[in-house]
Amino acid sequence: MDMTAAPYRRTAPDVPSWPHCAEAPPGGAGCRGRRVEPYAVCLAHLPDAERAAHLAGLRPGADLDHRGTRFTEGLIRELLTALTEPATAGPRIGQAHFEEAVFHGAVPFDLARIDGDALFDGVEIAGNVSFDRAEIGGRALFRQARIGGDADFERMTVRRRAVFEGTEVGGSASFERMRVDGRAVFDELRTGRDAVFKGMEVGGFLSLDQARIGGDGHFDRARINLTTTLRSLTADGRVSFAGAAFEGSARVGPLVCAGTLDLSEAVFGAAMTLEAAAAAVRCRRTRWTSTAALRLRYAAVDLCDAVVESPLSITARSRPFAVDGGELDEQGLSGGPGRPEPGVRIMSLRGVDAAHLVLTGVDLTECLLAGTVHLDQLRLEGKYTFAAAPAGLRRRGIRPARWTPRRTLAEEHHWRAARGRAADGWTPAPAGEEVQEPAALAPVYRQLRKAFEDGKHEPGAADFYYGEMEMRRHADDIPRAERSLLTAYWALSGYGQRASRALGWLLAAMTVTVLAMMLWGLPQNDPKPRTTGTVVGRSITMTTDVPGPANPDGPYRERLTTDRFEKSLRVVVNSVVFRSSGQNLTTAGTYTEMASRLTEPALLGLAALAVRSRLKR
Template identity: 50%
Template sequence: MSTSEPPTWPHCAHGADPAVDPVGCRGIHAPGYTACLAHLAGADRDAYLTSLTPGARIDHRGTTFTASLLTDLLNALSDPATGTARLGNAWFRSATFEGQATFRRVTFEGQAWFNSATFERDARFNSATFKGPAGFEGATFAGNVWFESAIFEGDALFESATFEGDKALFDRATFKSHAGFSQTTFRGQAEFSQATFKDSALFDEATFKVGSAGFGSATFEAATFENRAEFGLTTFEGIALFNSATFEGDAGFLMAIFMDIAGFLSATFEGDVLFMDATFKGNTWFDSATCKGDAWFKSTTFEAADQLGPMACAGRVVLSGTTFGGPVTLSFAVRRLECRRTRWSSTAEIRLRYATVDFAHAVFEYPLTIAAEPDPFVLNDGRQLAEDLFPGAYDPGVRMASLRGVDAAHLVLADLDLRQCLFTGTVHLDQIRLEGACTFNTAPPAVHWRRWPPVRFTERRVLAEEHHWRASQPGAVQGWVLGTGRAGPLQLAPVYRALRKAFEDGKHEPGAADFYYGEMEMRRHADDIPRSERGLLTAYWALSGYGLRASRALAWLGTAMLLTIILLMAFGLAQDTPKQTATGTVPAGGGKVTFEIDKDDPQNPTGNRFTSKRFEKALNVTLNSVVFRSSGQDLTTAGTYIEMTSRLTEPVLLGLAVLAIRNRVKR
């Protein structure tokens, strides 16, 4: 209130001076008098105090109280049976308490208004009871303040109040209705330990400052918030402790600033907790914290925190847009972890249980590890993190949902389920490190009778996006799973190629062979390659599964050999073994004989061609042709060409079978 403007109530005006202070004393007239209680003559004051009874309505707006005057007023309102003062509606708006203001064990049976009041020394409201609304908006507490074990049955309004002393103690206080501390300033230690907030608790834009002694803290240890708790835009310049606090409703810390340690050890959030756009400049303690809803850290900044957790969350932990300024370890038992566009400026380790992880477009310049924790997390005191939020039916494994847009050059994945992971758009995927038992999706097993001929997919590692693409094709066989991925063969081929190289660098040749198969499959189905090349790839696939399916190559080899045997028996073997003949000519008078030896041409077979003897000969020719040897058997002209074809094709098929076996057993 401006010193030059008179109050809205009839005021005392004691000491008014037109030149210096035209308003004078702003205390409201005492009932029946023309002066305020502070400036009543002795007899009039005694008469007024004598007229008061316990539970009486009082109005002392703007009045200045000394310690003795306040004591006299409260004694006049004391109940003889209990020895404590009882006030009805009480107005102390803009009042000034020059000495210690002691309202200990006082009961305010109606409204209690201390708006814009000034407490120049300590103020004690220990065990006070406010049965109606209590208003301290804009009040100034220059000394220490005690509201320990106070009970606020109506609204408790402290908006824009200033606590300038070293201590503001609300330990074990009970707020049964709305508690408003918005834009409140605490310049020293603020303690709400074991306090109970049964309705909404708003600390929006409150400030917890460090006092002149260099110390200040906000303590809500073991406090209970039975409804919504809001700390939006609040600044904690000292240590902020919410250890063992219970938030039965939602808890909001939107745009809050924690300048020092932020402690939430063993805190319980039964609803959602929101730290969106908050800033943690010091360490954070969330060890053994439990959240039954979602934990939002979206766009939050952790400048120096070296760990976050271990904590358990039944819903989601959202770290999207969050920034970590230093080395940090994140430990969560959570259903889903979202790290879209999260930024790490140093090394980091993320250890998880039960989680599905969305890591799309995350940014990190140093090694980052995402690992599944096989056993429950162990806390610093040796206890295991409670996992009551996850019944036994839940799989403690960790599933990766997306790595799109990530630069995987420094990424390490350990013991993760990658069956549903989306990889397209990942940069430097060939440099990713896969440790432990990282599992991928597989092709549908068994034979599928889509149409003739039946379709059978051999077991191999496949990407989730290949599942999505194949399932979206017309006439897709049962077993391929339709999903959100819309990548086609053109996008998937380089992904398979990069993962193949990553497996080869890790000396995992069988895994690399699966991804080579996937790469060739995508090339075969891509629309950007020439038809001739596609035909060549199709033949390569059909004959040997790109040199990776030994059974297929051996089957073709057996078929080729059987066909060769049948053709040789039918057309290739001569009817009989040709006999050598000799003819001689005796020159006239010389007595000399010259013999010319010739061999008849093999004759085409007639009669029964499929005899055991002919089978033996055909088998001999065929087996020799497999290893590039000539059998020396007399063949017809057709048989010669059959043997030549056999010697060309069958060794190739044998080589493909050997190559496939080698690719499956190579370390």
């Protein structure tokens, strides 16, 4: 039966499972130390002469069984020295049984070689413990161990499996470059400060369920060949998997990280699921070769230059993560109860191939999108937000500035703020961030517009079309004549996206046309036809003459009458719908009508186009 998979259970204090010491220390309770054969007491209670003889009889490679024994720092050093060959730097042990042993000082197993199992279940160590570069040919079991100081297992090699389930370390714990050929189990590990797993190599699966790290957790450049499970991991600082490689499937989380969760340059070779509440998630140059799902809370996500070869979904989770029916403590992130549900901010997609990327319920207000590959294939789902143009009327000195609210890129904010518009509400670029020019931002808007059009979201596409045209209008690589045309298009109708602007110009044009008609377009009086006839024999010849319209004269005030207004309005309304009013007009009125029949229907069409762009699905 494989006992390493079963949880360690400490034997009742009064019933040790091994032949125990007959010595009674001060306090009256019996000693739990394993007897040293053929004596009736443990190593700690052997008289000096007998202990010296026992140690002198030990040879490197001997088995040790000191379960429950209490060691001083001097006693453990004497024991290890007796097992050290002169030509080697560390002791050599066969089987090492130290279950429930108590160490009152440091435990120096540096460079130790244990040919069999190293069993330290339930040990209590008051000081530091070090297994630096130790080699264990069998299992290394440290279940329910209590270490008061630091724990150093750097470069330790375990040929079978290593189990640190329920281990508590008062200081920091280092497993840097530790190699485990089988499984590595750190479930319910507790550390007072940092936990370092840099460069660890695990041939089997790695498990850190319900571990608690008092400082930072470092998993940089770790190599895991099989499944990785980090469930309910909590760290008071940052957690880094920079450069780590996961060949098997990985289940990371749910975890709570008060600092940054760093996945930069990590490689996930199989399906991966990450559930985390963290202040930030850094995925710079991270590589996903299989499907992956990131479910996050509170996080600012940086995906700069990440490699996405299969579908990758990033979802903002609205509810706290729960494990075994209980919610994880997010106090370090939430700032206390009553705070609104946290969101997920995407900070950068530069260099990412967005063809396989799905973002759900995220905030793109600060996201840097210039340089994203296949941005037109990006999928946005749920409730998402982009940066908005400043709304309302603001003043810079004496000049008013107004922008209609629309979705914008964070890079447009940076560019406009760099031109001195920060006081108008545009957000400056972060320190050290290069400001993109309009020529570089126009293609970004174009690709976003296509992504929204392909998703049948025409109103959203309209905002990005507006942004594209704005960037083209300001780009320095566009000919002056084309920029002038774009400026006129913007002024008249907001590039066919602002119905109110086009209707305003239409109303102004109609008002001017009506006024021109009343003042100069309508004749002084309606011409009255005159008919004359000539009788020759039995024939009568009739001729009707219509005099030409007479230009109005007299004061302008006398021309502004109700009758002339009604006639002028009829002319203008008919002009908007390409119809002739049939009204006699002066020469000036004829040309005015021709101009209105050309311009006013165009303005009406621009207004209709703007309304359609907001309603089309």
